[in-house]
Amino acid sequence: MRPDPAHDGVHDAPDAREPAFDAVAVRAGGAGGGHLSLLRAGVLIRHNTLLLLREPGPLIGRLVMPVLLMLALRPLYVAAEGPAGAGQAAVGALVTFSLLALSIVGGSILTERVWHTWDRLRATPVRPLELLVGKAVPVLGVLALQQAVVLATGVAVGGMAVDSPGLLAAACAAWGLALLGMGSAVGVAARSFGQLSAAFDIGGFCLTTLGGALVPLATLPGWVQAAAPVSPGYWAATTLRHAAAGETAPTLRGVAVLLAVAVVGGVVAGWRVRRGFGRAAAV
Amino acid sequence: MRRGHEGRGATVLTVRNLRKSYGGKAALDGFSLAVRPGEIVGLIGHNGAGKTTFVEVVTGLVRADRGQADICGIDALARPREARALLGVAPQELALYPGVTVREQLGLFAGLAGLRRAAAARAVAATAEELMLTDVLDRRCGILSGGQRRRAQAAAALVGGPRVLLLDEPTAGADPQTRAALLAAVRARAAAGAAVVYTTHYLPELVDLDATLAVARAGRVVARGGRAELTADLPGEIRVSLDPARPRPDLPAPLAARTRPFGEHGLRIATRNPPADLAALLACGCAPTAVDVRRPDLDDLYAALAAGSATTALDTEEGGRAA
Numbered sequence: 001m002r003p004d005p006a007h008d009g010v011h012d013a014p015d016a017r018e019p020a021f022d023a024v025a026v027r028a029g030g031a032g033g034g035h036l037s038l039l040r041a042g043v044l045i046r047h048n049t050l051l052l053l054r055e056p057g058p059l060i061g062r063l064v065m066p067v068l069l070m071l072a073l074r075p076l077y078v079a080a081e082g083p084a085g086a087g088q089a090a091v092g093a094l095v096t097f098s099l100l101a102l103s104i105v106g107g108s109i110l111t112e113r114v115w116h117t118w119d120r121l122r123a124t125p126v127r128p129l130e131l132l133v134g135k136a137v138p139v140l141g142v143l144a145l146q147q148a149v150v151l152a153t154g155v156a157v158g159g160m161a162v163d164s165p166g167l168l169a170a171a172c173a174a175w176g177l178a179l180l181g182m183g184s185a186v187g188v189a190a191r192s193f194g195q196l197s198a199a200f201d202i203g204g205f206c207l208t209t210l211g212g213a214l215v216p217l218a219t220l221p222g223w224v225q226a227a228a229p230v231s232p233g234y235w236a237a238t239t240l241r242h243a244a245a246g247e248t249a250p251t252l253r254g255v256a257v258l259l260a261v262a263v264v265g266g267v268v269a270g271w272r273v274r275r276g277f278g279r280a281a282a283v
Numbered sequence: 284m285r286r287g288h289e290g291r292g293a294t295v296l297t298v299r300n301l302r303k304s305y306g307g308k309a310a311l312d313g314f315s316l317a318v319r320p321g322e323i324v325g326l327i328g329h330n331g332a333g334k335t336t337f338v339e340v341v342t343g344l345v346r347a348d349r350g351q352a353d354i355c356g357i358d359a360l361a362r363p364r365e366a367r368a369l370l371g372v373a374p375q376e377l378a379l380y381p382g383v384t385v386r387e388q389l390g391l392f393a394g395l396a397g398l399r400r401a402a403a404a405r406a407v408a409a410t411a412e413e414l415m416l417t418d419v420l421d422r423r424c425g426i427l428s429g430g431q432r433r434r435a436q437a438a439a440a441l442v443g444g445p446r447v448l449l450l451d452e453p454t455a456g457a458d459p460q461t462r463a464a465l466l467a468a469v470r471a472r473a474a475a476g477a478a479v480v481y482t483t484h485y486l487p488e489l490v491d492l493d494a495t496l497a498v499a500r501a502g503r504v505v506a507r508g509g510r511a512e513l514t515a516d517l518p519g520e521i522r523v524s525l526d527p528a529r530p531r532p533d534l535p536a537p538l539a540a541r542t543r544p545f546g547e548h549g550l551r552i553a554t555r556n557p558p559a560d561l562a563a564l565l566a567c568g569c570a571p572t573a574v575d576v577r578r579p580d581l582d583d584l585y586a587a588l589a590a591g592s593a594t595t596a597l598d599t600e601e602g603g604r605a606a
Contacts, residue, residue, distance in 0.1 A: 001342045039394070039397065039399075040394070040395055040397075043391060043394035043395055044395075047383075047387070047391050050383060050387060051380065051382060051383070054383065055382065094355040113379065115379070115380065116374065116376040116377065116378040117379070117380055119374065119378070120372070120374060120378035120439070121395070122342075122343070122344055123342040123343070123344060123370070123372040123374070124367055124369040124392065124395040124396070125364045125365070125367045125395065125396075125397075126364075126395055127364060138292055214429070257590060
């Protein structure tokens with residue numbers, strides 16, 4: 001055989017033809033320029049919304065269950081905290097089930113890794129930020145819908161009082177972003193559905209219980225109350241309560257904490273996505 | 284860094300001396316390759332030769348330890364996103380969304396390639412037609428047959444109209460119809476000017492594609508060129524059937540050294556000069572009942588290089604450099 005020894009094996013092939021490539025002319029959102037292509041992000045948001053809607057069961061469950069839980073727990077909260085407990089029941093159910101909704105974010109990322117579509121997307125000009133935005137925006141929409149349904153039901157049926165809708169909206173948005181950050185971080189860190197399930201089952205339960213979302217914090221042992229501030233669930237529950245009561249300063253402090261959680265989760269997820277998973281992460 | 288060297292004969296994909304190790308084990312060890320517009324390169328080699336790692340490095344999924352990769356004048360290692368805009372990739376593993384339709388799947392990748400809705404819809408329809416997917420465009424990927432999935436996977440690579448195609452075993456497990464459609468699509472894209480790197484273990488496909496060859500072994504390309512060029516110096520084979528009623532002839536030592544049994548009463552002789560060896564065979568009293576002369580083919584090349592029994596000029600050069 002006579003291989004070409006020139007140029008370290010780089011070989012000028014015989015029969016090379018004149019480039020006659022007829023590229024499709026209508027293009028937008030090229031690879032360069034800016035940190036975020038709106039076109040690509042839009043394509044991914046549309047695609048991920050489609051994926052969510054094609055499997056609506058979990059979404060419906062996460063909309064209906066918190067309403068039922070809120071109505072079931074309302075007497076307990078009222079007994080523990082007096083008339084104000086009616087609002088706490090709505091907030092508690094919301095925080096509990098939105099924490100469980102973390103699995104939507106993490107599960108959607110891990111599922112793509114199992115399907116090998118995550119790496120397929122990374123082999124396109126898509127930026128890690130666009131990938132995460134594409135995943136996050138539809139889920140943020142689901143969380144917003146969940147929050148709207150639970151809070152509206154809480155006000156209409158559960159006797160919840162909202163003194164400052166603006167503060168409440170800010171608190172809800174901050175909590176939604178924190179959930180996205182945490183869910184993304186867990187989704188990219190988990191190496192199997194077993195790990196993901198354990199993280200959400202154990203972590204979610206601990207966070208909701210420790211944070212005083214599932215049952216009133218006042219009814220829990222002293223050591224749990226002392227440890228509660230380490231839980232994002234605690235900050236979500238207290239911030240939403242302060243926001244509903246129109247207390248600006250504690251609401252803003254809580255919003256800041258929740259946004260910090262969102263940033264940390266987002267940075268971890270972005271770093272991991274940028275670094276890639278490689279074959280070692282096969283699940 | 285843009286070099287703007289896309290004139291006639293310029294390469295659109297050039298990688299030089301790529302190195303990538305996993306835990307001290309080299310997956311790429313000086314991998315170099317260049318592909319011109321319109322060229323189909325058949326990248327062959329055993330599992331672990333570095334073919335898939337090469338694809339992963341060029342697409343930016345894996346970061347090379349060292350080396351250079353250039354796509355249409357863009358440094359693919361320094362500016363991977365810009366380089367990826369010119370690539371169409373069909374990975375070895377199927378990467379389809381089971382819950383979306385073929386149309387939606389292709390529309391996603393057309394959109395990510397930068398095509399607006401109307402242009403994307405046209406590209407989806409044309410690519411589906413090319414790969415015989417038109418009838419299943421509105422069927423969910425999860426219920427497609429194996430062959431249809433393979434075609435959908437390849438269609439996702441083609442739909443954006445890439446200038447460089449990296450197809451990593453695109454016909455693995457595919458039926459003949461799928462294989463024929465894929466090969467036709469690849470030929471058409473190359474004819475339109477796309478550069479194609481086609482990784483496969485099915486060597487006859489490379490004959491169908493009229494591909495030039497790059498043989499990978501131990502993380503580097505050890506032979507590169509046209510099929511005839513690379514197989515020219517390999518031995519062919521003479522297969523001789525002998526009359527069982529007659530005694531087996533005593534072959535001269537040089538011939539005997541290249542002779543192996545063939546069936547119960549036959550011989551197979553590795554040869555670079557079939558007429559001379561046949562004459563020698565007849566001269567020593569052999570009376571064949573049938574003779575079949577086989578020219579060296581890709582299987583022989585693959586076996587020789589993969590087994591390491593063939594030393595190439597590239598090997599010698601690398602060895603000398605290392606020494």
